[in-house]
Amino acid sequence: MARYVFKRILMMIPVLLGISFIIFAILSFSPGDPVMMMLGDNPDPQAYAELTRELGLDKPFFVQYFNYIASALKGNFGKSWITKIPVFDEILARFPTTFYITVGAICLKVLIGVPIGVISAVKQYSIVDNVGMVLTLIFASMPTFWLGLILILVFSLYLGVLPAVGAESWQNFVLPCVTLAIGSAATLVRMTRSTMLEVIRQDYIRTARAKGASERVVIYKHALRNALLPVITIVGLNFGVMLGGTMVIESLFAMPGLGTNTITAIRMKDRPMVMASVLYVAFLAGVINLLVDLAYAYVDPRVKAQYLRK
Amino acid sequence: MTTKNVDKTGVGKPDSRDYTKKRSQLKLIMYRFSKNRLAVLGLCILCVLALCAIFADVIADYQTMAIKQNIMNKLQPPSAEHWLGTDQYGRDIFARIIHGARISLTMGIGTVLTSLTIGSIFGALAGYYGGKVDNIIMRIMDVFLAIPNMLMAVTIVGALGGGLVNLLIAMSISSIPRFSRVIRSSILSVRDMDYIEAARACGTKDSRIIYKHVLPNAIGPIIVNATLSLANTILSISGMSFIGLGIEKPMPEWGSMLSEGRAQMRYHPNLVIFPGIAIALAVLGLNLVGDGLRDALDPKLKN
DSSP, rough: OHHHHHHHHHHHEEEEEEEHHHHHHHHHSSOHHHHHHOOOOOOEEEEHHHHHHHHHTSSSSHHHHHHHHHHHHTTTTBBTTTSSSSSHHHHHHHHHHHHHHHHHHHHHHHHHHHHHHHHHTTTSHHHHHHHHHHHHHHHHHHOOHHHHHIIIIIIIIOOOOOSSSOOOSSSHHHHHHHHHHHHHHHHHHHHHHHHHHHHHHHHHHHHHHHTTTTTTTIIIIIHHHHHHHHHHHHHHHEEEEEEEEOOOHHHHHOOOOOHHHHHHHHTTTOOHHHHHHHHHHHHHHHHHHHHHHHHHHHHHHHHHHHHOOO | OOGOOTTTTTOOOOOOOOOTOOOOHHHHHHHHHHHHHHHHHHHHHHHHHHHHHTTTHHHOOOIIIOOOOOOOGGTTOOSSTTTOBTTSOOOBBBHHHHOOOOOHHHHHHHHHHHHHHHHHHHHHHHHHOOOHHHHHHHHHHHHHSSHHHHHHHHHHHHHSSHHHHHHHHHHHHHHHHHHHHHHHHHHHHHHHHHHHHHHHHHHOOHHHHHIIHHHHHTHHHHHHHHHHHHHHHHHHHHHHHHTTTTSSOOOOOOHHEEEHHGGTTTTTTTHHHHHHHHHHHHHHHHHHHHHHHHHHHHHGGOO
16 A cells, blocks of 8 residues: 555656646747846846846756756745745745635535435436436536626625625635535536436345335445445545636635636746646645545545555 | 336336337437437527527627727617627627627637547557557646646646637647547547457558547547537636636627626626626537437446
8 A cells, every 4th residue: 555655656756747847838938028027118138137147047948947846856946036935935825715715615515416416316307306407407507707706796796795805704715615616516416416326226235125224224325335435536536626726716706815826927927936836736636636546445445455456 | 127228308218219120320329319308409509509600790790799889888788779788888798799609619619629639649649559659648648637727728828828829729738638538548449349450450551540440439439528528618718718818808708708797797787697698508508419429329328
C-alpha cells in the first residue's frame, strides 16, 4: 500500500512539470508586454530596460523557464509582478474562500443528489421518478452563472434575505454554494439512480430478499452500500474539477477567492501569480484524487486486494 | 431477463419490438432513436435553434436590430414590436438572441470539430499502435487533463486576447485530451477483432485500416461524446463571455448579454431571463439528443 502511494506521488511530478511548462510557454509567447502593464503606456526607456532585466525577461525562454523551476524547487515561487506580495501569501489568503464554496457545494450536492437518486431508482417509473428525471435534465442544462443570477434576483433583490456580493459572513456563502451545487446535484441524481438500478438487479439483492429481509434492510443495507462506492469516487474526483471551476461563480458573486485572483492575474500578465495558482490547483486536484482512490480501496476490499497485488 | 428490454417510453411494459426482422444497423438505430420521446423532443429543440441560426438575417437584420444602439428605445418591456423587450442600449433582445444562436452554434460546432479532428488523430495513433506511442501521447494528454478545463481556457484566452478565433483555439485545446481518450478506448475495443486481423493479412496499409475499418466500428461513443461535448462547449463559451474573456462587444453572445443585463436586472428581469433560457434550451436539446443517441447506439447500456 505504501509503495502504491509513493508511486502515485512520484507520478504527479512529471504531470506538474508538464503543466508548468505549458502554462509558462503560453504566458511567455502571448502578445502583450508585462513590463508595459507595470509601468504604464509611455515608460521611461531606462526604467523599462532595468525592470526587464530585473524580471529576467531579457533572457531566452528556456533560461527563464529553468530559472523559474530551479527557484520553485527550492520553494520560492516568486513575488507577484503587480502587487509585489509573495504569490503564496496571496494564494493562501484567498484559498479559504474558494475552499468553503467548494466544500459547501459538495456537501449540499450529496445531500440533495443521493437521496433523490435512491428514491428514483427504488421507485423506478413512478411519478416521483419521472418528475425527478425531468427536473434533473432541466437543472443539468442550466448554466450555473444564470442560475446564480436568478437566485440573486429572487433572494437578494426581491426578497432581500441574502447578500448578493462579497465574502464577509457565512450568509455570503449560501447563494454561491447553492448555485454551484444544484447543477452538479442533478448529474449526481442521474448517476446514483443508474448505479442503484444496476445494483438492485444483482444476485445478492435477490438472495437478501429471498431470505426474507425487509425491503428497508435490502435497500439501505445491501443495495445502497454497494451503489455508493462509485458515487463517492465521482464526487471526490469532482472536487478537483470544482476547485478550478469556481472562477465564474466567484466573479458572479464578487468573492475574493482563488478564481477571481487567477482571472485578474491573467489579465495583468502577472506570470508568477498565474503559474503558482494553476500549479496549486492542479496539485490539490492530484492529491484529492489520490485520497479518493485510497479511501475507495479502504472501503472496498476488492479494490484493496488489487492494489496490494501491484 | 425481461428487464433488459424495458423501454423508458414503454413504462415498464416488455418490449414488443421485433428484433428478428432484418434491418440495417443504421435503420435500427434511427428506429430506436425515434421511439425515445425525450430524444425526439431534443432534436426538435435543436432544429428550431438551428433554423433560427441559419435564417437569423431573415428574421431580424443584424446591423439595425442586433447591433445598432437606439437610446430612445431603451429598456422597453416585451411588446408586439419587441417580443422580448429591448436592452439598455435599445437593441431588440429577440434579435440578439437569434443572432446569438448563430454565434454559439457555429463556435460550438467549430470547437468540437477541431478538437475531434486533432483528438482523433492522437487517439487513433495511441490506440492503434499501443506501446511506446500510446504511452507518450497519453502521458502528454494526462498533463493537459490535469489542468481544469475552464482554467486552461481562461489562461489561453487571457494570454492571446479575446475574439472568436482565440476563443475557438482555447476551447479546442482544452477539449482535445478528452476526445483522444474516448477515441483511444473505443479503438482499443475493436483493435483486436478478427476483421482487423483479416484486413492486415490482406496487406492493407495502416492508415487505411484505421480510417476504413477501425474508426467506423468505433464511432458510436465518439458521436455521443461529440454531442454532449457540444453542450458543454456552448456552456463554457457563454461562461467565458460572462466573465468578460470571450466574445468581444457588441457581438450578441448569450453569456455577454447576461453580464450586460445584470446591472438592470432588478427592474428589467427580461434582460437576464431570456438569454439564459436560450442557453439552457440549447444545452438541454443537445443533452437529450446525446443521451438518446447513446441509448440508440448501444441499448445494453440503458437502464
